[in-house]
Amino acid sequence: MSSSDEATLVNKTIDTLLEQFPPAETEAKAFWAAQFDAGLAWVDFRIGDGGLGVSPSLRETVTRRLSEADAPIWNIAANLLGIGMGAGVLAAHGTEAQRKRWLRPMFLMEEIWCQMFSEPGAGSDVASLSMSAVRDGDEWILNGQKVWTTLAHISKWGMIVTRTDPDQPKHRGLTYFIVDMEAEGVDIRPLYQITGEAEFNEVFFDDVRVNDDQRIDDVGAGWGVAMTTLMNERVAIGGRIVPRNSGTIGAAMTLWNESGPSDIATRRELARLWAEVEAMRLTTLRAAENMQAGVPGPEGSTGKLTWAALNKEVTSFSVEMLGLDGATIPEGYSLEPTSYETREVERVMSPQRSFLRARANSIEGGTSQIMRNILGERVLGLPGEPRVDKDIPWKDVPRG
């Protein structure tokens, strides 16, 4: 099919869907079911898997048209780890039985998904992870701990990378599973953070049994599957284009106009920060345009790094603008670790909270140091650091 034929097919299918299931009169779940069955969940997937087998670039057409029609597309954000990442893993590495079992309930929000890669001992160097999986007949027995797991406490399924062969070098002894988060031996605990909230969980595995039919791809192929997951993460999260004056810089402008100190130096600093944020935003726009034109350049890789640094600067600036109030905690916001359930309530978006939360920006999803290594090595072609763990069995590499 030519690309214009594909676009026509997608648009026609959207027309039919919107005609038969008018968003205003259709329940969200019924709409998603119809959307999945029409092949408009992930248009690039196979027919029957929620796709039409067309180019992934047409996903944008679906999102845009459904959003213009006020159709419910919030399942993508609400089940991001599943719809944004897990689905891509199943499409690339899953068996037909696995795709049939998991994709539809995921898209319909019947089953929430989470992802478990990081461990207390494996952060930036996630391939060094220790979570063990030992074969026992048709089953595997999992032991260990995962951390920074978003949504684990409401998830049905978790994507997990485990170590099945400690005698292999770190990348080679890994195996990937989908585990039932409600299984016996899975203990999910909130992880309280600097802001007093618990956005994430720690997940403990104590002799958790997983059937072999929940293994994704071959034994020992886990690293490749994990890479697919992270590439899908970049597609799902990266390249978001926000409007001018939004986010924390918008909040800083409002704060300045409402209660800022009004001296010339502070005003200039705010203008400087605004300019840097706008430069980042325009760079994201340029990156998206080049991506669309099929000529992606280095501008597509800088956003995460700059956003992290700028958001820290902007939020720190906002707290300073408050003067002595910046040293206090506003009403309705508490730094006390909240109970497990209360983190679901709407957060108080105070400058203090944003300031504290921003510290994670340069750590989560790849630290700024790792991001600079990636820019330096993959974009600029600079040589890597010498590796001391290369070709050495995982069990012999020092850890701590």
Add this chain to the structure above:
Amino acid sequence: MAERITFARTEEQTMLATTVRDFLEATVDMDTVREASLTENAFNREAWGGLVEMGLVGLHIPEQYGGAGFSFIETAIVFEELGRRVVPVPLLSSIMASAAILAAGSESQKEMLVPPIASGESTATLAVFEHAHDLDACATVANRVENGWSLTGTKRYVTDAPNADQFVVVASTDEGTRLFVVDASTAGVTIAPTPSLDATRPLGELGLEDVHVDSDACLSESDTTAAIRKALDVGVVALAQEQAGGAQRCLEMSVEYAKSRYQFGRAIGSFQAVKHMCADMLVAAEHAKSVATHAARTIDDADESAISVPLAKSVCSDAYIKAAGDTIQIHGGIGFTWEHDAHLYFKRAKSTALLLGSVNSYRDRLADAIGI
């Protein structure tokens, strides 16, 4: 609906960039730039001759005034390439002068004055500033005399003054601020070069003592504040593109050196301390490109240029200074020597940030424009 801002170059624009780059690489030896930086009237006549021959001086000037009728984007591309090699040519001065005449002049003045500038036959520049900090101060006066005007005063920080044939001069009159076109050869005109931090862009002082000009030399009978602003904005946007090109070249030099320089048995670029500086330089160069391109594309959009011009000044100035400074650091000792190119970029970076008004003054303008 997604925001539509176009950054992409057309095939012709890409070809223009390649043509100019190839020409400058073949024509402008960095040693000659270094030598020029020891003079008071740096002017690479071979490069200028080539730009003139290719019709690049009047690229964005409308055809009826002798230009090629392209958009400012094409001119911006030329500036990016000039910035990559710190080329001493008076293009900045020329486009600011023509922008002032186009913004303030009558139809007949534009038809008479712009074509020689667009063709490169006459080298013109803009003489605005007198005081280092108070950019609006104008002690130069123009008084009506028989058959014209008499100008007296001193203009300073005039770009390419030592090489200019014509000056577009800002002067105060009883009726308000006006712009006058003054030939360098007119009686009473003195031109003194000013020793400059970045001598590859010569600065000078224009002295005017009872300089008599025809009535026709006065560009407008009404207030010219907006025309001056427009001419300066054109200059700022051209410089932003030059800053982006310079920052990109600094990045390339640094990466090249970090790959080939070995210490402790390793390429220094394999050390994260050096690698991360390069990564930050990449970010700075990419941001500079984005805002400079955006400013070039919106220069004639009154609303958006109120933001995009000071935005470009703010971001590109910091980006180029950072890139040029870090280039010296990454090169270590050799980067501090006269024989290396790094200082040419570093001097250009700092002096460009100071030209046409301080970065802070543009941040004030930006603050006004975004409503804080």
